[in-house]
Amino acid sequence: MITLGIETSCDDTAVSLIENDGKILSNVLTSQEVFHKDFGGIVPEIASRKHAELIGYTIKEALKLANTSLNDIDLISVTKGPGLIGSLLVGVEAAKSLSFALDKPLIGVNHLEGHIYSLFLEGAPLYQKNDVFPLLVLIVSGGHTELVFMEDFLRYKVLGRTRDDAAGEAIDKFARFLGYGYPGGPIIEKLGLEGDPNKYEFPNLTFKGSPYEFSFSGLKTAGIYFIQNHPDVVENDLPSLAASFENALVRILVERTLRAATDFKVKGIGVVGGVSANKRLRETFVKMSPIDVYFPQKALSTDNAAMIALTGYLRYTMKGEISDLKLDAISRLEL
Amino acid sequence: MNYLFLSQAFYPTISLLGNDEKILYSVIQYPNDESPNNLLYITKTMFDILKFEKRDLTHILVVNGPGSFTGTRIGVVDAKILSFALNIPLIPVNSLELISRHVGNLKIKAVLSAGRNEFFVAEFENGARSSPDEIKTISELQNLESDLIVSFEDLSYANLKNFKKIFVDPEVIHSLALLKISRGEQIGDPLSLKPIYLRAEDKLFKKMR
Ligand SMILES: [Zn+2]
Numbered sequence: 001m002i003t004l005g006i007e008t009s010c011d012d013t014a015v016s017l018i019e020n021d022g023k024i025l026s027n028v029l030t031s032q033e034v035f036h037k038d039f040g041g042i043v044p045e046i047a048s049r050k051h052a053e054l055i056g057y058t059i060k061e062a063l064k065l066a067n068t069s070l071n072d073i074d075l076i077s078v079t080k081g082p083g084l085i086g087s088l089l090v091g092v093e094a095a096k097s098l099s100f101a102l103d104k105p106l107i108g109v110n111h112l113e114g115h116i117y118s119l120f121l122e123g124a125p126l127y128q129k130n131d132v133f134p135l136l137v138l139i140v141s142g143g144h145t146e147l148v149f150m151e152d153f154l155r156y157k158v159l160g161r162t163r164d165d166a167a168g169e170a171i172d173k174f175a176r177f178l179g180y181g182y183p184g185g186p187i188i189e190k191l192g193l194e195g196d197p198n199k200y201e202f203p204n205l206t207f208k209g210s211p212y213e214f215s216f217s218g219l220k221t222a223g224i225y226f227i228q229n230h231p232d233v234v235e236n237d238l239p240s241l242a243a244s245f246e247n248a249l250v251r252i253l254v255e256r257t258l259r260a261a262t263d264f265k266v267k268g269i270g271v272v273g274g275v276s277a278n279k280r281l282r283e284t285f286v287k288m289s290p291i292d293v294y295f296p297q298k299a300l301s302t303d304n305a306a307m308i309a310l311t312g313y314l315r316y317t318m319k320g321e322i323s324d325l326k327l328d329a330i331s332r333l334e335l
Numbered sequence: 336m337n338y339l340f341l342s343q344a345f346y347p348t349i350s351l352l353g354n355d356e357k358i359l360y361s362v363i364q365y366p367n368d369e370s371p372n373n374l375l376y377i378t379k380t381m382f383d384i385l386k387f388e389k390r391d392l393t394h395i396l397v398v399n400g401p402g403s404f405t406g407t408r409i410g411v412v413d414a415k416i417l418s419f420a421l422n423i424p425l426i427p428v429n430s431l432e433l434i435s436r437h438v439g440n441l442k443i444k445a446v447l448s449a450g451r452n453e454f455f456v457a458e459f460e461n462g463a464r465s466s467p468d469e470i471k472t473i474s475e476l477q478n479l480e481s482d483l484i485v486s487f488e489d490l491s492y493a494n495l496k497n498f499k500k501i502f503v504d505p506e507v508i509h510s511l512a513l514l515k516i517s518r519g520e521q522i523g524d525p526l527s528l529k530p531i532y533l534r535a536e537d538k539l540f541k542k543m544r
Contacts, residue, residue: 045404049532052408056415056526070420086405093412096375101389101420325376 001317002068003075004098005309006059008091009083009111010143011042013054015062016305017073021128021313022121025066027299027306030054033183040182041172048086055094062305073104077312080108080323081333083143088329096325107312108323112146112335113156114307115139115272117314118296121306125294126270136266138257140281141273141303142168142183145214147257148335149264153314158335159260160212167249168275170216174223174245178234188242189278195239197247197280200226204252212260219248243280250281254288261291268292276301337387338394338512339417343374343410344402344430345447345487350378352387353509360385361505372406374413392423394521396512399427400531401455401468402447407530415525424521427528428511431468435459436511437501438485446476446486454490455533458482470533 002025007014011032017025032050036042063070078095081088092108099106116137119126126132130153139146145162165173168185175184180191202222205215223245227234233241253275261269268291275281277298285293300307315321337359342349351361360381366372382389397414400407418425434445435457442460449455452473458466473493476484484490484498491498522528 048405048408052412053529055412056419059416060419060526086408089405089409090412093375093409094416097413097416098420100375100379101417103389325379326373328371 001074001313002072003077003309003313004059004062004073005305005307005312006055006076006078006091006095007111007114007303007305007308008051008055008087009079009081010087010303011036011047012303013051013058014303014305015058016309017062017066017068018121018306018309018313022310024122024306025068026062027304028058028062028065029304030058037181040176042084044084044086047084048090051087051090055090059094059098070098070102073098073102075312075316076104076106077309077316078106078108079111079114079308080327081111081330083111083331085329085331088331092327092329096327100325105316105322106324106327107316107321108327109308109311109315110333110335111308112139112144114311115141116148116150116270117310118272118300118304118307119270119294121296121300121310124296124300132268134264134266135268135270136257136261136264137270137272138253138276139273140167140253140271140275142166142172142185142275144273145216145253146335147212147260149260149266154318156335159264160210160214160256162214162216163207164215164217165220167214167216167253170220170223171246171249173220177224177227178238185275185278188246189280192239192243192246192280195237195241195243197240197243199237199240200233200244202226202245202248204248204255212256214252214256216249216252219252246278246280250278250284253281254284257285258289261289266291268294270294272296272301274302336393336516337391338396338516339378339392340396340428340508340512341374341378341410341414342398342428342430343372343406344398344400345406347487347503348372348374348377348406349503349508350374350381351505351508352381352385353512355513358505358509359387361508363503363505372409374409389421392421394424394426394516396426396428396515397528398430398433399528400430401449401533402430404450404530404532411528411530415528418525425525425528426515426521428515429468429531431455431457432459432464433508433511434485434487434501435462435464436507437504438483441483443483443485444479446484446490448488448490449533454493468531468533
């Protein structure tokens with residue numbers, strides 16, 4: 001069974017074909033980064049225009065690379081939310097058009113759920129494994145920070161999320177305040193390579209009664225104040241400043257996750273989403289966690305359509321779920 | 336020959352199926368909260384009612400603007416993916432030209448709202464275009480010479496001289512579709528079809544900021 005996945009929730013136009021439970025036939029991503037980088041962030045209007053231009057060619061390319069024709073497709077899976085509404089709409093409309101033209105079932109899926117299944121795709125550590133539950137999953141990206149308890153396939157409980165900024169958002173803004181471009185995460189990571197991560201202190205806010213909730217706006221503000229008040233450090237000790245800020249952010253993520261892992265007695269921890277590619281985050285998790293921690297490879301940690309195809313495949317085959325042509329994009333959608 | 340004509344570029348949404356001789360079915364939908372815009376859903380419903388097979392389609396026509404930014408984009412994406420998946424030609428239709436076809440040979444300015452108190456405008460005379468598509472402000476439009484201003488939308492709020500609201504006529508769409516098909520106006524690569532925006536991205540971005 002072949003599933004075609006479409007993902008357009010943010011600024012990447014992505015289409016993938018997978019076979020059965022996660023063998024990747026093609027995984028195409030047309031990045032729009034070049035169109036947005038001058039603005040220091042994603043411009044929604046530009047993103048939706050580019051998606052509309054690129055979607056057809058991205059589908060065509062994914063079919064070509066998979067050596068597959070449209071008639072071989074058995075299921076069409078698309079991100080219905082959360083994300084930028086104008087961007088989501090392009091993917092949803094393309095998926096509906098394919099479903100209508102080919103008379104094939106359609107399913108709209110949650111982007112966050114998609115990230116979880118990036119761990120179960122071919123090449124990822126949990127591919128074709130089903131004895132890994134209960135599993136704790138940290139979804140961490142420019143748009144999201146969520147801690148999810150996963151009892152089994154398709155069964156989740158969100159333990160905590162961010163009360164304000166996403167982790168990736170905080171680091172983007174810190175980088176921007178230092179005068180660097182977008183996306184900020186990889187820039188700060190590189191700047192901090194030679195620095196001392198424990199040299200400067202940044203706050204780690206916890207909430208009474210909500211031990212698994214995150215907050216990054218306090219950290220972000222502290223970072224910006226620090227830059228304003230210590231031009232000497234920015235001038236002479238940038239590597240340690242970048243490393244310390246990154247380390248503070250990593251500590252918040254790792255501490256909350258490990259606490260939840262202990263409290264819920266999970267078998268393992270998955271870390272997914274764009275920020276999961278961060279080296280310091282990976283190293284800190286591996287160093288501090290008493291149980292196995294799984295990361296998807298880099299190409300599957302950022303937004304991609306293979307994870308959307310697998311999510312749709314699982315929902316369709318395990319629960320018989322489908323969507324009709326009334327399927328609409330939903331900008332704010334919770335797991 | 337069987338064609339499908341789609342538009343979500345302005346109010347109302349249109350899905351129309353026709354052949355060489357006549358209109359087979361047309362849906363002119365005025366979306367509201369109870370029946371939100373859903374071009375593909377109304378199209379599928381129309382096919383189901385007629386028991387019409389998609390493989391019998393030979394052409395797709397779509398209004399690619401100017402018009403509503405989101406609606407135009409939806410129409411264009413739907414039409415080009417359908418054209419690609421069914422492997423049939425795709426013909427773009429200009430929204431202002433479609434308006435002009437509703438008024439015969441009169442000299443008119445065809446107008447649609449562009450939001451932010453601006454308007455998409457083009458001039459037509461004797462059934463032919465005599466100006467390109469442009470964006471004009473409300474005061475520019477109010478100060479135009481005595482041409483008849485025509486729109487599918489009710490622009491009475493704009494206090495225009497000589498304004499006339501017209502209704503979408505399926506027969507006009509049908510004859511325009513046949514004309515465009517007979518002239519072979521399909522685009523070489525359907526996937527390359529873009530909406531007509533008229534507003535530049537960077538200008539838009541500065542305004543948003
Ligand atoms: Zn994501």
